[in-house]
Amino acid sequence: xxxxxxxxxxxxxxxxxxxxxxxxxxxxxxxxxxxxxxxxxxxxxxxxxxxxxxxxxxxxxxxxxxxxxxxxxxxxxxxxxxxxxxxxxxxxxxxxxxxxxxxxxxxxxxxxxxxxxxxxxxxxxxxxxxxxxxxxxxxxxxxxxxxxxxxxxxxxxxxxxxxxxxxxxxxxxxxxxxxxxxxxxxxxxxxxxxxxxxxxxxxxxxxxxxxxxxxxxxxxxxxxxxxxxxxxxxxxxxxxxxxxxxxxxxxxxxxxxxxxxxxxxxxxxxxxxxxxxxxxxxxxxxxxxxxxxxxxxxxxxxxxxxxxxxxxxxxxxxxxxxxxxxxxxxxxxxxxxxxxxxxxxxxxxxxxxxxxxxxxxxxxxxxxxxxxxxxxxxxxxxxxxxxx
Numbered sequence: 001x002x003x004x005x006x007x008x009x010x011x012x013x014x015x016x017x018x019x020x021x022x023x024x025x026x027x028x029x030x031x032x033x034x035x036x037x038x039x040x041x042x043x044x045x046x047x048x049x050x051x052x053x054x055x056x057x058x059x060x061x062x063x064x065x066x067x068x069x070x071x072x073x074x075x076x077x078x079x080x081x082x083x084x085x086x087x088x089x090x091x092x093x094x095x096x097x098x099x100x101x102x103x104x105x106x107x108x109x110x111x112x113x114x115x116x117x118x119x120x121x122x123x124x125x126x127x128x129x130x131x132x133x134x135x136x137x138x139x140x141x142x143x144x145x146x147x148x149x150x151x152x153x154x155x156x157x158x159x160x161x162x163x164x165x166x167x168x169x170x171x172x173x174x175x176x177x178x179x180x181x182x183x184x185x186x187x188x189x190x191x192x193x194x195x196x197x198x199x200x201x202x203x204x205x206x207x208x209x210x211x212x213x214x215x216x217x218x219x220x221x222x223x224x225x226x227x228x229x230x231x232x233x234x235x236x237x238x239x240x241x242x243x244x245x246x247x248x249x250x251x252x253x254x255x256x257x258x259x260x261x262x263x264x265x266x267x268x269x270x271x272x273x274x275x276x277x278x279x280x281x282x283x284x285x286x287x288x289x290x291x292x293x294x295x296x297x298x299x300x301x302x303x304x305x306x307x308x309x310x311x312x313x314x315x316x317x318x319x320x321x322x323x324x325x326x327x328x329x330x331x332x333x334x335x336x337x338x339x340x341x342x343x344x345x346x347x348x349x350x351x352x353x354x355x356x357x358x359x360x361x362x363x364x365x366x367x368x369x370x371x372x373x374x375x376x377x378x379x380x381x382x383x384x385x386x387x388x
Contacts, residue, residue, distance in 0.1 A: 004188065004195030007033045007169070009366060011202045012176055012189070012212070015045030016152070016352065017345050018204035019159040020359030026166035028363050033196065034160075034168060035189070037175035041156050043206050045351070047230060047321040049268040049276050050152040051243050052353045055091050055144050058329045059110050061377035065354065067114065068373055072356035073148065082158035085151035085271060091243040092130060093142040094265070094306060100247040104142040107250075119143045130242050133306055142247070149243070151271070152352065159359075171196075179215055185341055186216070200366050202343045207287065207322035209332070209346045216339065220380055222326045223347060229291040230266075230278035231299055231318040238309060240275070243268045246302070258283045263298035265306060275313065277303050281323070291318045333358065333378035335365065344380045 009025045011018045014036035025032045036042055052073060057066050077084050095101050104120060111118040121143050123135040129143060164170070171193055178190040188195040203209055207225035246265040259282060266278040280295040296318060304311055324347040326332065331349070336342040343362060348354050357373065364371040376382075 004197065005033065005171075005193075007031050007196065007198040009033075009200040009202065010035065010189065010196055010198040011204055012036070013043070013204035013206065013208075014040050014156075014160075014170075014172070015043055015204060015206065016041075016048070016156060016355045017348070017358050018202075019156045019163070020355045021202055021204060021345065021362050022168050022359075023159040023163040023166075024359040024363035025366065026163040026168045028367050030200075030366070032163070032168050033171060033198070034163075035171045035174045035176065035191065035196065037173070037208075039172050040160065041153065043208070044228075044321045044323050045152065045156065047228065047319055048152050048351060049243070049266075049278075050085075050149050050155075050352060051089065051091070051268060051350075052148040052150065053091060053144075053243065053350050054111075054116055054147060054353070055093055055142070055245065056249065056350050057111075057116075058349055059107065061330055062349070063114055065357070065373060065378075067116075069354045069357040072360070076356055080158045080162055082154065082162075084154045084158060085149075087148060087150070089147050089149040089243050089268075090129070090241070091144045091147050091245070092126075092133075093144075093245055093247045093249075094126075094133070095139045095141055095247045096137070097139065100251065101139050103250050104247055108142060117144070117146055119145070130240070130244065132238055132240060132309060133244075134308055137305065147243070149268070150352070155352075155355065176212060176215075181216070184339070186339060198341075200341055200343065202345060202362060204345050206324045206346050209324060209344060216342075218336070218338070220332060220344075222328055222382075223324065223332060224283070224327065225322045225324050226281045227284050227288070227320055228278070228323045229280045229295045229299065229318065229320040230276060231291075231296060231315050232270075233275040233277065233310070233313040234316050235273040236269075236275055236310075236313055237273075238275075239273070240267065240269045244306070258285075261292060261295055261298060263295070263302045265302040267303060267307070274316075275310065277315075287322045289320045289322075291320045295320075331378050332380040333361075334375040334380060336380050338381060
């Protein structure tokens with residue numbers, strides 16, 4: 001019999017997904033706790049640009065999830081009674097070569113067929129949509145006119161505050177160092193603040209999920225992580241009309257050779273006028289958050305190729321974070337059948353857009369055993385890609 005902190009549900013990880021789950025479970029009346037090895041949004045969530053985007057949608061099993069997820073924002077501020085900085089933001093996937101053009105032409109057809117507005121535009125039309133861009137070396141872009149964005153920290157704060165009002169207990173700087181297993185279940189989570197036990201345990205732990213799996217004797221072979229880096233400039237008088245990314249993202253293989261830094265242009269702008277510039281990434285056997293010296297000029301060059309007018313802006317901060325990824329492009333989301341009571345929610349391709357839906361879905365699964373969203377394609381032990 002374990003002693004210590006007793007709850008109905010315990011969420012590990014206080015990022016977007018963990019905080020949404022904490023809110024929905026507390027709202028459902030469960031005695032709920034949230035744990036994190038650091039502070040609130042200490043992992044990849046603190047590095048997120050806050051874009052509610054569809055442009056990187058995986059065009060397979062993820063389509064129903066994203067179509068349902070995007071509907072959850074219409075009433076979110078009203079539900080939480082909280083201003084989230086929610087507003088429209090169009091986006092451009094800029095195209096450098098003919099291969100990218102062909103890839104995005106096929107993508108345009110699929111998106112339009114499922115009711116998502118997207119339009120391939122020529123380089124000549126680009127300045128109409130984004131006056132600051134230099135189109136001379138581009139073939140064009142895939143334009144998404146109806147995306148949106150919000151303040152990521154407002155969203156996380158709103159979820160935690162409303163959950164706290166409903167009884168949520170929070171434990172920060174409280175890493176899970178081990179698990180107590182007995183009778184085929186997790187009996188307790190071992191932490192420096194004592195043991196925690198619950199009937200339902202939800203890992204919203206991003207890149208750290210794999211290392212926790214090892215403590216449970218599980219290896220989720222689909223899961224890996226990359227270290228992503230980005231930078232922020234001083235406030236700029238230049239105002240972007242869109243969030244922009246490079247179509248080179250779709251040319252990348254699932255596996256980046258260890259230690260090789262790859263840069264793909266990604267630009268957004270804060271409400272204060274600072275430019276958020278990314279992104280470079282590489283696989284590494286560590287979780288260090290310092291940006292490698294080689295990454296910053298790679299990011300700068302990837303941005304200046306399209307926006308030479310940014311050359312005099314000063315970089316005021318850079319950051320890096322470990323980002324969970326899967327080799328089939330689908331998240332690990334749902335119950336772990338071999339360990340009853342354990343759920344995983346990690347490695348979503350674009351996290352903000354699915355945040356309300358994932359918390360709601362987990363609450364439905366835990367309280368009723370079923371959910372509005374079909375999660376069969378996302379189950380952590382799909383296709384036997386797990387070893388014990």
